[in-house]
Amino acid sequence: MIVIKNVKNMDLENTITCGQIFRFIKEIDNSFTVILCDRVVNLKYINGELYVDSNNEDNLEIVIRNYLDLDRDYLSIINDIKKIDSNLKPILNNSIGLKFIKQEPLECIVSYVISQNNSVRNIQNSLNLISFNYGEKVIFNNKEYYLFPTLDKLSKINSEEFRECKVGFRDKYLVDIISAINTDMLDINKMYDMDSEYALEYLMGFKGIGMKVASCILLFGYHKFDVYPVDTWVKKFMFDNYNIFGEENIRKYCKEKFGIYSGLVIQYMFNSKRNM
DNA sequence: CGCCAGGTGCGAA
DNA sequence: TTCGCACCTGGC
Numbered sequence: 001m002i003v004i005k006n007v008k009n010m011d012l013e014n015t016i017t018c019g020q021i022f023r024f025i026k027e028i029d030n031s032f033t034v035i036l037c038d039r040v041v042n043l044k045y046i047n048g049e050l051y052v053d054s055n056n057e058d059n060l061e062i063v064i065r066n067y068l069d070l071d072r073d074y075l076s077i078i079n080d081i082k083k084i085d086s087n088l089k090p091i092l093n094n095s096i097g098l099k100f101i102k103q104e105p106l107e108c109i110v111s112y113v114i115s116q117n118n119s120v121r122n123i124q125n126s127l128n129l130i131s132f133n134y135g136e137k138v139i140f141n142n143k144e145y146y147l148f149p150t151l152d153k154l155s156k157i158n159s160e161e162f163r164e165c166k167v168g169f170r171d172k173y174l175v176d177i178i179s180a181i182n183t184d185m186l187d188i189n190k191m192y193d194m195d196s197e198y199a200l201e202y203l204m205g206f207k208g209i210g211m212k213v214a215s216c217i218l219l220f221g222y223h224k225f226d227v228y229p230v231d232t233w234v235k236k237f238m239f240d241n242y243n244i245f246g247e248e249n250i251r252k253y254c255k256e257k258f259g260i261y262s263g264l265v266i267q268y269m270f271n272s273k274r275n276m
Numbered sequence: 277c278g279c280c281a282g283g284t285g286c287g288a289a
Numbered sequence: 290t291t292c293g294c295a296c297c298t299g300g301c
Contacts, residue, residue: 119300168297207285210285213283234282
């Protein structure tokens with residue numbers, strides 16, 4: 001167990017449960033157990049201190065600081081956005097403490113391909129099945145957990161085996177995309193350096209990745225904050241509050257108004273549906 | 277039962 | 290280029 005002190009403006013529950021990640025467990029003591037790519041961690045936030053327990057304590061503070069993006073000043077970003085549009089104050093105040101989790105690109109890509117036309121519960125179920133069947137077993141606090149499989153393991157799963165993990169018609173997309181990653185046709189490292197617009201087009205060149213999924217991958221897997229998934233909730237919000245209708249109009253409006261913060265603003269809008 | 281879930285690919289106009 | 294539709298799965 002380690003303690004990370006002086007963690008300001010942290011809404012751990014919202015950050016974990018707002019839909020960025022799928023593999024977490026809310027414990028009865030209000031802590032959260034989260035399965036990262038290489039370890040299982042239990043997180044508890046009390047009065048500005050983050051208590052972190054894990055089966056693997058190597059570089060634990062660094063790993064968690066990076067994963068939860070603790071060193072970015074989200075409060076000043078939120079204040080900047082308020083200056084751009086004061087009408088967003090209620091939503092922004094509601095999102096104080098929401099961090100953007102730095103996900104592993106590979107798991108992020110698989111997760112969001114599965115997410116298309118799917119429910120959160122089904123997505124979680126599929127990802128847990130894939131991990132159970134093909135991932136490394138980890139014992140933590142006397143319980144068994146399964147890490148998300150490595151690329152090598154994933155690349156050996158065929159479409160029928162994916163179906164057994166209840167991914168449905170997305171099986172073929174997964175096989176093809178994972179094969180592309182494995183052969184560097186889809187270079188998941190190169191995307192860090194790509195311009196957002198280019199990276200979107202690049203990802204959408206693969207079947208099973210449309211605008212929504214590509215946006216989520218770049219926002220959550222690569223922290224490209226100028227990319228924004230426009231979903232049904234955001235559409236409703238924009239229509240109700242700005243009388244703007246249609247995905248393209250929403251994109252244009254947000255890009256002009258919020259620029260490099262567009263992705264954050266959109267996520268705050270999405271997040272607001274949960275608590276307001 | 278039928279409908280829908282943080283969509284996407286496909287074929288038809 | 291745009292439009293409508295089918296699609297695994299599980300919950301309601």
